[in-house]
Amino acid sequence: MSKFKHALNARDYHIRTLRAGCGILLLLLLVALSGWMLSPRNLTIHNPPDLRSGSTRAWWEIPPSTVYAFSFYIFQQLNSWPKDGDSDYPYRITTLAAYLTPSCEALLRQDAKQRKDQGELRERVRGVSEVPGRGYREDSVTVVDRDNWRVRLDLVADEYYNTEPVKRALVRYPLKVVRWDKNPEANPFGLALDCFSDVPQRLEAAPVAPVEKKGVLN
The missing domain is CATH 1.20.5 (Single alpha-helices involved in coiled-coils or other helix-helix interfaces)
Structure with a gap:
């Protein structure tokens, strides 16, 4: 049993x-x-532009060439005033807000307001482009850490009053860039400009004869 x-x-x-x-x-x-x-349903992988020799990297690593391309594209768009700086500059800040840190956006809005109050934007047309021969190089981007970079842009800034050229300057813009994975739908780059890391430096200037028109600022 x-x-x-x-x-x-x-x-x-x-x-x-x-x-x-x-x-x-x-x-x-x-x-x-x-x-x-x-x-995550979508994963952004940053690849260098030249893949002939292959590339092996961690998925979270962003190559300096990508950081430079992002910085130049966003900064160029911020400074693209095709009609009138009075309206174009604030409009650019608004449309590119997803690619700016909150502190940088506030700084740019303050700058736009101050320049508008001083009459520096009225009927101004502006654009920037790379200085020929001074595009991306290895020393154009400094890697601070995994999520922070310093970028050096050597650009030509052209300004016009209506159709008359009033200023051309070659300027080195030292920018700060941070990782910004806040809203992939609005910002697929996963990066954001944090404005300047230092004071922009004039490289050289091509003087333009002043235009004798009332209200034109040189």
């Missing part, structure tokens, strides 16, 4: 063990499913 009782006890113990194992597997399955559901 004890033999059969022992066998029944062993069977019941084995069933309880299997049930406990099934419960643990179910719990692990739920954890795996929740992790899968919370994982």
Whole structure:
């Protein structure tokens, strides 16, 4: 009788063990499913422009060439005033806000207001482009750490009053760039300008004869 009782006890113990194992597997399955559901649907991978020799890098690593290209593109757009700086400059700041840190956006809005109050933007047309021969080089970007960079842009800034050229300057703009994964829908680059890391430096200037028109600022 004890033999059969022992066998029944062993069977019941084995069933309880299997049930406990099934419960643990179910719990692990739920954890795996929740992790899968919370994982990002899109993953941005930054590749260098020249892939002829291949590239192996961590997915979170952003190459300096990408940081430079981002900085130049956004800064060029900020300084593109095709019609009238009075309206174009604030409009550019608004449309590019997703690519600016909050402190940089506030600084640019303050700058736009101050320049507008002083009459420096009225009927001004502006554009910037790279200085020929001074595009991206290895020393154009300084890697501070994984999430911060300093970028040096050597640009030509041209300004016009209506159709008359009033200023041309070659300027080195030292910019700060930070990793900014806040809103991938609005900012697929995952980067943001944090304005200047130092005071812009005049490289050389091509003087333009002043225009004798009322209200023109040189």
